[in-house]
Amino acid sequence: MAVPTTRMLVLAVVRMMQPVHGYDVRRELLSWHADKWANVQPGSVYGALKTMQRDGLIAVEGVGQDGARPERTTYRLTVEGEKVFGDMLREALWSTEPPKHSYYAAVSLIPYAPRDEVIAALRSRILKFEADLVYLDREVERILAGSGDPRETEPHHVADNMRLAADHTRADLEWSRKTLQRIESGELDVWSGEPYK
Incomplete structure (x- = not known):
């Protein structure tokens, strides 16, 4: 069974930065780009905090107001939260469950798409993956150039x-390039079915 990613990440940030405000948990996860790779949406962080407080995994450390800012609640991990976090992290680390991706289903249905559309889609994926790799490689360099202290930078x-x-991304790019080459060379010719309209 898959570990609930948002819950595990929110518990991790509370544990790492406690006592911590919900806003800081949200900001930290955004600095990790968790909204992209884990689909942790900023609004879901607050829902997760409420649920975890109700479940006894985190406790309110205090409520305060700084100047004209709205009142903010500070959270701390409970003993039960520490146990649940450890269990979730252990399960996720040992998991070999393959990722589920709608593209796998689309690949199995290629014979039912027009050949020229499949070629155009593969070319588009290749360009996107090439751009993504430039971004990811630069981000790695930028992050490693920082202090590594989560209170200062990522x-x-x-x-x-x-x-x-x-x-x-490199593996997906490689597959896309090879598949495009196989289609364009005629090696991969699976268009015997009726394409969709």
């Missing part, structure tokens, strides 16, 4: 996450 472990994303 922690260095975020660079490792981006390296993993870059490696996946």
Whole structure:
């Protein structure tokens, strides 16, 4: 069973930065780009904090107001939260569950798409992946040039996450290039079915 990513990441940030405001948890996860690779949306952080407080995984450390800013709640991990975080992290680290991606289904249905559209889509993917790799490689360099202290900049472990994303992107790019070449050369010719309209 897959570990609930938002819950695990929010617990991790509370644990790492406690006592911490929900806004700081949100900001930290955005600095990790978790909205992109883990689909952790900024609004879901606050929902996760409420649910985890209700479930006894985090506790309110205090409520305060700084000047004219709105009142903010500060959270700390509970003993139960520490246990649940450890269990979730362990399960995720040992998981070899393959990622589920709608593109896998689309690849299996290529014979039912017009050949020229498949070629155009592959060319588009190749351009996108090439641009993504430039971005990811630059981000890794930028993050590693910082202190690594999460209270100042992105922690260095975020660079490792981006390296993993870059490696996946490189594999997808390689597959896309090879598949395009196989289609264009005629080696891969699967268009016997009726394409959609």
